[in-house]
Every structure is written in structure tokens, then in C-alpha cells.
Amino acid sequence: MMSAPRAWVFDLDNTLYPATSSLYDAVGLRMTAHIVREVGVDEAKALELRERYFHEHGATVVGLAEHHGLDARAFLQDVHDVDYSVLQPDPELNALIARISGRKIVFTNGGGGHAIKALTALRLQDHFEAIYDIEAVDLAPKPQRHAYERLIAAAGIEPENSLFIEDTLRNLEPAHALGFTTVLVGAVHPGAHVAYVDHWAHDLKAFLAEALDGQSQTALALGL
Numbered sequence: 053m054m055s056a057p058r059a060w061v062f063d064l065d066n067t068l069y070p071a072t073s074s075l076y077d078a079v080g081l082r083m084t085a086h087i088v089r090e091v092g093v094d095e096a097k098a099l100e101l102r103e104r105y106f107h108e109h110g111a112t113v114v115g116l117a118e119h120h121g122l123d124a125r126a127f128l129q130d131v132h133d134v135d136y137s138v139l140q141p142d143p144e145l146n147a148l149i150a151r152i153s154g155r156k157i158v159f160t161n162g163g164g165g166h167a168i169k170a171l172t173a174l175r176l177q178d179h180f181e182a183i184y185d186i187e188a189v190d191l192a193p194k195p196q197r198h199a200y201e202r203l204i205a206a207a208g209i210e211p212e213n214s215l216f217i218e219d220t221l222r223n224l225e226p227a228h229a230l231g232f233t234t235v236l237v238g239a240v241h242p243g244a245h246v247a248y249v250d251h252w253a254h255d256l257k258a259f260l261a262e263a264l265d266g267q268s269q270t271a272l273a274l275g276l
Contacts, residue, residue, distance in 0.1 A: 057154050057233070059207070059214040062180075064160040064167055066219040067237055067256055069139050069174055078134040079166075083112060086130050091120050110193035111161045111186060124191055128164030139173040148260040149179045158183045159203055161193045182207060194223040200230055217256065224248055235259055 062068055065076065080102070087098035105115025116122040149156065156179055160167050163186045171177040184203050186192070192199040204211060211231035218224050219238035228234045228248035235251045236242050237259055242249040253259035 057213060057215045059155040059157060059209040060152055061157050061159050061203070061209070061214060061216045061227075061232070062256075063218040063220070063223070064158050064162060064170060067217060068145075068158070068176060069142075069170065070255070071219070071238065074138050075134065075136065075170070078138070079131050082131040082134065086127055087116065090122055090127075091116070110195055110199075113163070113186070114191060114193055117191065125164070125187065128162075128166070128187065130164070132162065132164040132166040132169070136169045136173040139170060141173075141175040142257075145257050145260075146175060146179075148257060148264065149176060151264050152179075152260075155207075155209070156180045157203075157207055157209070158185075159194070160184075161186050163187045194218075194220070195226050197226045197229075200226050204230065217259070221246070221249070 069075070083102055084095060084098045087093065087101055088095055091098070091101070093101070101115070102112050105112045105119075109115045109118070113122075113124050113127050116127060117124040158167050158171065158180050160183070162170075167183045167185050168177065171180065171183075184206060186199075188206070189199050189202040192202060194200070203209075211227070214232050215235055216224065216227040216232035217235040217237060218227075219236070219240070221236060221240055221242060224234040224236060225248045228250070233250050234248060235253070236249045237253050237256045239254075242252050251259065251263075253262070
């Protein structure tokens with residue numbers, strides 16, 4: 053890994069908070085209910101559309117807007133009207149993120165104020181200079197390449213000097229192609245054959261602890 057990344061780009065869901073959180077389930081229930089109500093299908097069909105559009109488009113909302121004419125922003129506002137107090141602050145993670153000296157940015161497929169509500173509940177909001185959600189990049193979700201291009205242009209970052217941290221394997225391939233050093237965190241193991249994953253760790257804290265300690269050792273060796 054580069055000794056001192058200038059920018060650290062973090063995914064949010066299942067990255068800055070664990071996949072075991074009940075928040076995803078709460079949002080999912082509201083997604084299903086919104087589809088039932090606005091598209092006029094039963095619950096089983098709504099669940100099928102949720103999954104299909106997620107896999108085909110990168111985000112359910114994009115498929116709903118394209119194929120059913122749903123108001124994407126109204127959808128995002130509605131489905132994220134949930135109780136964020138289920139997210140518990142992690143002092144260890146907070147301390148690790150505070151040690152990062154480079155720029156810190158959140159890049160998420162969520163919308164409707166989801167990112168700031170989640171970061172506030174986690175007490176991480178003061179660490180990040182900017183949030184780029186799906187609305188900020190004109191409803192272009194990861195892994196669509198132009199979502200990353202819009203992030204790069206809007207944030208003014210240089211991918212070759214930046215880390216891109218995600219729990220979703222497919223979202224790392226475009227980032228790597230654009231020059232980011234990529235980090236996969238979570239239960240999905242990339243395997244030795246996945247060339248677009250530069251680093252992998254069981255969770256974000258494990259990666260940050262190793263990366264930051266490595267940078268400290270390098271600085272000591274150089275007398276910095």
C-alpha cells in the first residue's frame with residue numbers, strides 16, 4: 053500500500069458499521085412497502101423487483117425510476133425514514149479514523165440523508181470532509197463507472213494517490229481500473245485471482261490498525 057494516501061474514500065453500509073446491524077432490515081422493509089404501494093404489486097413481486105434492480109443497476113432505486121417512473125428522491129427519503137439509534141458508536145473505530153491524516157470522504161449508494169444520519173448516530177460525522185451519495189452523483193450508483201468519474205471530478209481527488217474501501221467486491225473493479233488502491237473489508241474473501249483487490253481484511257478496524265501502524269513504522273524509519 054502507498055505510504056501516505058492523500059484521500060481515503062469509504063463506503064458506508066457494512067463498512068463504517070457492521071453488516072450485523074438491523075438498520076439494513078428496517079430500510080429493506082420500507083423499500084418493499086414503497087414498491088407495493090407505488091408500483092401496485094404484491095409483496096413477493098416487490099421483493100423480486102428489489103433484488104433484480106439491485107443486481108442489474110447497482111441500486112434498486114435506479115431500476116424503479118427507469119422501469120416504473122418512480123420519483124427517485126421521494127423513494128430515497130421514504131425508505132431511509134427509520135430509527136438510526138440502532139447504530140452504536142464504536143470508540144475504537146472512531147480513534148482509528150481520527151488518526152488518518154489524509155482527506156476522508158464517504159461514497160455511498162444510499163440517499164435521502166442516509167449517510168449523514170448514519171454518521172451522526174455513529175459519531176463519525178466530524179471526521180469526514182464530504183459525503184457523495186447517489187443523489188450527489190446524479191443517481192449513478194456504484195459499480196457504474198461514471199459514478200466514480202463524477203466522484204473524482206467533484207471531490208478533486210487523484211485516484212493514484214487514494215484508497216477506496218468497500219465491502220462489495222464488484223464495486224472495487226471500476227475503482228481499481230481508474231487507479232485507486234482498493235481495499236475489500238468484510239466476510240467476502242476475494243481469492244488470490246482477483247487482480248482488482250489490492251488489500252483485504254476481515255473488517256475495517258483490522259485494516260486501519262495495520263495500515264496506520266505500518267505508516268507509523270515507515271515514518272519512524274525515515275526519521276519523520
